[in-house]
Amino acid sequence: MIYLFHGEEEFGKSERIAALKAKLGDLAEMNAVTLDGRGLSREALLHHCDVPPFLGDYRLVVVEDLLTRLEKKGPDGKQPASSRDFLIWLADYLPTMPESTLLVFNESKKISARNPVLKAIQKLGERGEVALFETPKLKRGELARWVAQHARGKGVRLKPGVAEALATFIGPNLRIIDSELEKLALYAGDRPITQDDVRLMCPYAKEASIFDMVDALGNRRTPVAFRLLAQMRNQGAHPLYLLTMIVRQYRILIQVKDYMNQGMNLNDIASTLKLHPYPTEKAMRQARHYTPDQLQRIYDRLLDTDVAIKTGKLEANLALDMLVVELARVQ
Template identity: 45%
Template sequence: MYYIFHGDDEFTRSEAVAELKAKLGDPAVADINTTVLDGRNVTLSELIHACDSIPFMGNRRLVIVENMLQRFDPRKGGRSETDDQLLDALKSYLPQLPESTRLVFVESKSLHGNNPILKLAQRDDQAYVREFEVPRHGAVGRWITRRVKEKGGTIQSGAVMLLTLYGGEDLRLLDQEIEKLLTFAGDRAITEADVRRLVPAAVESNIFAMVDALGQRDRRQAVTRLHELLEAGESPIYLLFMITRQFRILTQVKELAGQGLQLPAIQSRLGLHRYVVEKALGQARNFSLGQLNVIYRKILETDEAIKTGQLEPELALDMLVAELVM
């Protein structure tokens, strides 16, 4: 049997993969019987070898292929000859998949509706397709409430709103904060005061979201995120500091990635948490190194304008965000 898990909700998607792995039984044996392949450059022979291998001390093998099917999405100019050959071979192989193997295609974004493997799976009794979309806007609050309930707790509506503001749409971060809040609250409901007391650092998540919006030249989203942070009581000086810090990290990560360093090496070199480096690597793709240097200079100019009294802090931030998305 094979699975297609696609969409931008990395957290819930990862949970679904973890559930499949848990069904393999003993964690030590599960690790031995699990293979993860990079679908961007895997060959069919490598995939078949992994799938056709006999399970060790168990009845099932799990083969996870990351971001392979995106290669078959319709695109301008058509697919490459290599991808076309791979597509045809994969379509021929899937019906021969051993009963002992669970093959999971994990895609970091939603596949096009006309993706040939997606269409094949949708009419195949031996396939399972699930799309994972990050909940947007009000749906995030409902996700928080449901998640708290699943963990045996309750949360006040005001706390949900505040946690949504702090955590944005980052479900992994929200889940971590929910765990912390439930431990602190004990048998009572989570309150706004709990969120304000325990999740002040979660403002970085909205900084990430604002930087993402800046990188995509999405002025509306960037300005919205900025004003949500200001309305939540964050100091303009602190927000400018955080924006400065984030773009400094992006510049450093961009430079090190350009030198060929991989995530673990960059993490070690900069002394940052893996999560921060992962997010920064993704955001850095939206900028050239030259653009990052120009942005960093504009941030420093804004800082100088605030410190010398040339501009009010909130106005200076508004002008900075507007300038960065032009």
């Protein structure tokens, strides 16, 4: 059986590969291999695919980003002849591969529909599968539907609004959503997970509240900022924790604003800051509310508040209240 799993959504692909590996049973470690396609030769691929399984029925061979590499164009804008030859050879080889081999092409990017290997796998009928894995889009409600469906598959019950909350707080990082569902299910036990559980147990919910408060400050909506601050206090958040998270968010905004002024795009900024594109995009929208000078003055004021609290000059909650009022008035 030959599989082509392609697209940027890694979690779904890893689950499929884990399920294939589970079919190998106790001999999985002996009969499974992962190959780096970025430097893989024909001879090495042929060797691993033609090796018979050890005391089992199947051998799993996972090849990562081979087709992505072979689709790349050279400096002249054309696909190298060696890459074309490799693809043609591979398309001819696949129908002759031993049926005891489960071959998976795990590609981090979407493969062209014209790719000869993709076409060859599609022609194999029941012996081949091509699956595109794309991250669900938050704005179309796809992500919340994915959360609800994934929870049902795990036997986890959700109260209304929980799927939407997790989708909003975490964004399109399916692996983290899966991890948070596991944690919330353990906490809730036999009962359904509620939105209060999410706010209590999910750190991303607290970060989202901080983001919303900073967003309210940027839009000069002081009452909304105070309401969000009160909510986080009622949930038991320590004043110094809240201040630390506010400082972190404004530090990100300063960096994002600087990179935006340099002409960097979303993906470049996310990669440089080692952030997921989802919170990076939100930060870019937020940074537009401020000038670089305003952000620097805010950051200096945050540091002054930190010193005032730690030296006992101001009581922590009073210091935060004064800070919120001042930040909403920054000109």
